[in-house]
Amino acid sequence: MxxxxxxxxxxxxxxxxxxxxxxxxxxxxxxxxHLLVLAVIAVVLVPxxxxxPPNTQAVAVRxxxxxxxxxxxxxMSGFGGMFSFGHAAYFGLGAYVxxxxxxxxxxxxxxxxxxxxxxxxAFATLIGFLALRYRLKGxxxxxxxxxxxxxxxxxxxNSDFVNRxxxxxxxxxxxxxxxxxxxxxxxxxxxxxxxxxxVAAIAVSILFLRSRTGRFLVxxxxxxxxxxAVGVPVMRTKLVTMALSAAVTSVAGTFYAQYYFxxxxxxxxxxxxxxQAILPAVIGGxxxxxxxxxxxxxxGPLNDVTATLLRNPPAALSFLEGRAGLDxxxxxxxxxxxxxxxxxxxxxxxxxxxxxR
Amino acid sequence: xxxxEVRNVSRSFQGLKAVDDVSFDVKEGSILGIIGPNGAGxxxxxxxxxxxxxxxxxxxxxxxxxxxGFAPHKVAQAGMVRTFQLMKPFGxxxxxxxxxxxxxxxGTSRHxxxxxxxxxxxxxxxxxxxxxxxxxxxxxxxxxxxxxxxLAVRPRVLLLDEVLAGLTPTERAPVMELLEALRxxxxxxxxxxxxxxxxxxxxxxxxxxxxxxxxxxSGSPQEVTSDPRVIEAYLGQEPTDVAT
Numbered sequence: 396m397x398x399x400x401x402x403x404x405x406x407x408x409x410x411x412x413x414x415x416x417x418x419x420x421x422x423x424x425x426x427x428x429h430l431l432v433l434a435v436i437a438v439v440l441v442p443x444x445x446x447x448p449p450n451t452q453a454v455a456v457r458x459x460x461x462x463x464x465x466x467x468x469x470x471m472s473g474f475g476g477m478f479s480f481g482h483a484a485y486f487g488l489g490a491y492v493x494x495x496x497x498x499x500x501x502x503x504x505x506x507x508x509x510x511x512x513x514x515x516x517a518f519a520t521l522i523g524f525l526a527l528r529y530r531l532k533g534x535x536x537x538x539x540x541x542x543x544x545x546x547x548x549x550x551x552x553n554s555d556f557v558n559r560x561x562x563x564x565x566x567x568x569x570x571x572x573x574x575x576x577x578x579x580x581x582x583x584x585x586x587x588x589x590x591x592x593x594v595a596a597i598a599v600s601i602l603f604l605r606s607r608t609g610r611f612l613v614x615x616x617x618x619x620x621x622x623x624a625v626g627v628p629v630m631r632t633k634l635v636t637m638a639l640s641a642a643v644t645s646v647a648g649t650f651y652a653q654y655y656f657x658x659x660x661x662x663x664x665x666x667x668x669x670x671q672a673i674l675p676a677v678i679g680g681x682x683x684x685x686x687x688x689x690x691x692x693x694x695g696p697l698n699d700v701t702a703t704l705l706r707n708p709p710a711a712l713s714f715l716e717g718r719a720g721l722d723x724x725x726x727x728x729x730x731x732x733x734x735x736x737x738x739x740x741x742x743x744x745x746x747x748x749x750x751x752r
Numbered sequence: 753x754x755x756x757e758v759r760n761v762s763r764s765f766q767g768l769k770a771v772d773d774v775s776f777d778v779k780e781g782s783i784l785g786i787i788g789p790n791g792a793g794x795x796x797x798x799x800x801x802x803x804x805x806x807x808x809x810x811x812x813x814x815x816x817x818x819x820x821g822f823a824p825h826k827v828a829q830a831g832m833v834r835t836f837q838l839m840k841p842f843g844x845x846x847x848x849x850x851x852x853x854x855x856x857x858x859g860t861s862r863h864x865x866x867x868x869x870x871x872x873x874x875x876x877x878x879x880x881x882x883x884x885x886x887x888x889x890x891x892x893x894x895x896x897x898x899x900x901x902x903l904a905v906r907p908r909v910l911l912l913d914e915v916l917a918g919l920t921p922t923e924r925a926p927v928m929e930l931l932e933a934l935r936x937x938x939x940x941x942x943x944x945x946x947x948x949x950x951x952x953x954x955x956x957x958x959x960x961x962x963x964x965x966x967x968x969x970s971g972s973p974q975e976v977t978s979d980p981r982v983i984e985a986y987l988g989q990e991p992t993d994v995a996t
Contacts, residue, residue, distance in 0.1 A: 421885045423846075610856065611857065613842065617845070620840060622825075622853075623825045624804075624824055624825075624833065624835075625857050626828030626858055
């Protein structure tokens with residue numbers, strides 16, 4: 396048994412010699428299997444918009460936007476343990492950069508998407524550098540990310556360069572065009588694009604986790620001093636992570652703008668956007684590959700369910716009729732319940748239960 | 753020329769001189785033990801040498817290269833790695849991954865890193881625990897993990913901060929054998945802080961005694977343990993420190 400091997404994932408310890416505390420044997424991460432599952436899910440979901448009624452299709456697209464935002468957030472704040480309360484900054488940059496390029500220079504949103512990713516990554520690197528340079532940790536770090544997002548929001552509101560508080564309407568084109576990401580209302584193409592972007596984002600997070608930098612990141616998250624002591628470049632690892640996380644979330648912003656045809660400073664940079672990047676990950680499972688997508692699947696339809704409930708409540712809940720804010724209450728209740736009952740999130744809890752068997 | 757040269761390093765915290773004008777040399781392939789009563793500045797000295805704290809004065813030279821003020825990861829990449837007295841595992845991942853990350857940080861490819869890690873994990877005697885989550889290891893396991901992780905970097909100089917503390921005498925013996933093998937087979941130069949005098953006597957070529965941040969004396973293990981100043985410094989507090 397003492398021969399040196401590089402495989403045998405399930406080498407369970409001899410109970411008689413295991414330490415008294417009985418730590419959990421960790422299964423080796425099997426990245427290939429995650430990628431395979433992702434590919435299967437992607438293929439299975441392709442015909443979905445052809446089966447769904449238009450209303451539900453819009454919900455499905457919203458689920459994917461939530462997932463995309465949260466997958467980005469999860470890279471930095473889940474796997475990296477650097478809690479961001481300001482991912483609206485990157486979502487907003489993705490939205491504004493692409494729309495600004497489109498409106499002012501007629502640049503295709505696909506190119507705007509790439510430029511937005513670069514700008515968001517650069518901005519994340521800058522604020523990450525500042526936050527780390529001044530050794531902000533925990534709540535102070537989170538507050539600084541929030542402050543930078545707010546700064547962008549106020550900057551947008553007060554700057555003629557981006558139309559102040561008015562924001563932008565995405566110009567309608569005479570003909571529908573893939574090159575300009577514009578299709579007939581209710582076209583399944585929107586769903587397919589969102590699906591493609593989300594699947595790509597999840598694949599990126601899987602590949603990142605198995606990369607050298609991704610493994611450094613987990614070490615840095617677990618113990619920064621120990622990581623530095625063996626030669627891990629802590630600052631560089633964190634900055635690369637933040638840049639990647641920002642770039643992924645910015646993609647959601649670009650797509651959002653093209654899908655809803657409208658952005659303004661609040662829609663793009665408001666703090667509720669940051670919360671929407673956090674909630675799916677927390678509900679689905681922070682620092683897990685599938686958590687953000689599962690959380691988005693729960694959160695995305697909630698708006699519609701609560702809106703319908705307020706419009707047409709069943710007899711027992713008739714007092715709800717015509718009131719507003721139910722979705723916020725449901726969000727809050729859900730969050731409290733998840734934190735209390737499933738601190739690992741839905742996926743985390745399922746995974747732990749499955750492992751224990 | 754000595755592999756590691758520490759010259760006149762000092763550092764004070766709010767007026768208290770934690771390390772005061774300390775100098776020492778370590779020859780390649782030798783073992784230096786550092787002893788001293790609690791609060792003598794041993795761990796601070798390690799932090800200064802390994803870059804975790806920047807010295808306010810003095811220089812640290814590794815193989816002729818001035819590494820004073822290098823960030824900790826640069827010091828590690830330059831070939832000097834330290835372990836921590838209070839163990840710091842990468843708690844969420846397996847024992848093997850802890851070591852593989854360290855190997856990758858030293859520039860080994862991902863594939864070779866897991867091979868190297870498996871070998872090192874066997875060598876320090878953690879083989880049967882290699883797939884367990886590292887945060888669950890008992891003290892003895894964590895001490896070995898600190899050592900394994902440091903070895904994965906293939907250091908020329910290893911700074912060990914109380915690797916034997918908290919181990920039972922039976923657990924100590926294999927670790928001491930491993931340290932001797934590291935020097936004999938791998939040519940690693942060792943600097944270790946230790947309270948357990950039996951280990952200091954057995955392993956060290958020379959011993960540095962710190963007291964209140966200053967070098968009280970240095971010399972061979974025999975010279976040091978028979979020096980009245982050393983005995984006094986120790987008898988000033990718990991005499992059991994010397995006895996164990």
